[in-house]
Amino acid sequence: MSLLAEAGVPESLWANIVQSCFAKRSQDVFTSSTHNVAPQKITIIGGRGRMGRFFTNQLASADRTVSVLESEDWDRADELLGSADLVMVSVPIEWTTEVIKRAAQYLAPTTALCDITSLKVEPVQAMLDHHSGPVMGLHPMFGPNVKSFVGEKVVACPGRNEESFQWLLELIEDRGGEVIVSTPEEHDRMMVIIQATRHFSRFSVGVFLAQEKVDIERSLLMSSPSYRQEIEIIKRLFAQNPNLCVDIMLATPERCQAIARLADTYDRVAMLVARKDREGLIKEFETCQNFILKMA
Amino acid sequence: MSLLAEAGVPESLWANIVQSCFAKRSQDVFTSSTHNVAPQKITIIGGRGRMGRFFTNQLASADRTVSVLESEDWDRADELLGSADLVMVSVPIEWTTEVIKRAAQYLAPTTALCDITSLKVEPVQAMLDHHSGPVMGLHPMFGPNVKSFVGEKVVACPGRNEESFQWLLELIEDRGGEVIVSTPEEHDRMMVIIQATRHFSRFSVGVFLAQEKVDIERSLLMSSPSYRQEIEIIKRLFAQNPNLCVDIMLATPERCQAIARLADTYDRVAMLVARKDREGLIKEFETCQNFILKMA
Structure with missing residues (x-):
């Protein structure tokens, strides 16, 4: 390998x-x-x-x-x-x-x-x-x-x-x-992250791409590998049954609450971007870098 | 193949x-x-x-x-x-x-x-x-x-x-x-989507995972392939230099504006989730499904 x-x-x-x-x-x-x-x-x-x-x-x-x-x-x-x-x-x-x-x-x-x-x-x-x-x-x-x-x-x-x-x-x-x-408890806690918030993010990016009328075919031609992977993940979501996707987000109050917290995080970071707060963004990046890189 | x-x-x-x-x-x-x-x-x-x-x-x-x-x-x-x-x-x-x-x-x-x-x-x-x-x-x-x-x-x-x-x-x-x-114009327009808004999304999800103190190792064990792919993409982002990541988001007013619009989309979808508006979510899904699936 x-x-x-x-x-x-x-x-x-x-x-x-x-x-x-x-x-x-x-x-x-x-x-x-x-x-x-x-x-x-x-x-x-x-x-x-x-x-x-x-x-x-x-x-x-x-x-x-x-x-x-x-x-x-x-x-x-x-x-x-x-x-x-x-x-x-x-x-x-x-x-x-x-x-x-x-x-x-x-x-x-x-x-x-x-x-x-x-x-x-x-x-x-x-x-x-x-x-x-x-x-x-x-x-x-x-x-x-x-x-x-x-x-x-x-x-x-x-x-x-x-x-x-x-x-x-x-x-x-x-x-x-x-x-x-x-345990059922651990499973449900994990699925809030693995399924519910991820479905929300993929779904929202799909809505955004449609809103912005992005020429996806041309963008894939000019793209980085990460972008191509992400577009494939989003395409897989939208090949699903809408009910299934919506069910996964709405299934429990914990899922709806986590989605609300994630939307708040997007907002907080977007606010730093709007203010062009380079220092603030770098600080957030570094805090999170430590967390992300120590993991599996 | x-x-x-x-x-x-x-x-x-x-x-x-x-x-x-x-x-x-x-x-x-x-x-x-x-x-x-x-x-x-x-x-x-x-x-x-x-x-x-x-x-x-x-x-x-x-x-x-x-x-x-x-x-x-x-x-x-x-x-x-x-x-x-x-x-x-x-x-x-x-x-x-x-x-x-x-x-x-x-x-x-x-x-x-x-x-x-x-x-x-x-x-x-x-x-x-x-x-x-x-x-x-x-x-x-x-x-x-x-x-x-x-x-x-x-x-x-x-x-x-x-x-x-x-x-x-x-x-x-x-x-x-x-x-x-x-052309430089087409390039820059595409990179707003391929680089700037994607960096913003990956970055924000990383911040969220750290905030929620998610046990990523355990979550990967229980995960779907899409989730594993997404975690790999996020890890690659946080292995980068923070300045580079922040630069890519802040480089132009167009990039900052697109990030603001994407944050608005996340908000709009999150609002539908908070209201448990199943009909509204399914309608958004279907509108966007047509757009996403007709692409490459």
């Missing part, structure tokens, strides 16, 4: 590429699970959504029986949920708690219940409150456009009887994913 | 890596210029700065005679500038015009004069005003930490007698660089 380092290519970037390429190849290779455990009956609530389909495909290709419960199927909830070994909730953030409450009444005490939304405190608490069996909160840190788990992270927040989910976490890891264990 | 595309790896990213690796290798390969033109006497004003050293090395390794004029060498200006075929101004933005004015009086009418600062309207005009010979504005779109021109962009703004710079542009291209020709 030292050639990459000397050439100024971050290793993480190289790793991403290798993993993404491997992901494409490995799709054709995995036809059945590498685990020979008894088949599991799984029901995915919201399984026809984009993330739902990803998990349906992954689990079906591991020889699990996967059923789907969509909003129009609640009259079959007894059949679809009553005999499932695992029930996975894959619905938009704002419906998650309600759906958990509704689904829980059909579950056997042995059924493992998990959700895959991008919040964890509330859903995990709702699952613990309404279901007496195994509970785990999961958060796949990727969008539904990925081809496999290779190189992707899944945050897992154990709620109760985590051993019931061991096969699922191992399946994710066997397929190249990385499982990060966290 | 279709495997990369299917795997969701942007081709530009792959191209960057290949180019960076090639850059490292090609360093050892280039010992003399591929051009067999008469040796050129070059003087770089500010040649002991980091960018100055990069150009000194590149030109010296192409068998050019490179002299350096630093601030303490003005008593030798006659000797250093009077007989040069090319004089390159490589000083901080705020001194550029003054240095051009001062240097021009020592130049022969045949001397080619160029600068490499990140502004072009003012410096090119100053060079045209104070020197009667060949003039060109150059802006290398990379930092002094690069190893070679491979995969890097240089914006060239012809001022007068551009054929005198042909050998220099060819040398850059022969060594793997890309020369983008632009």
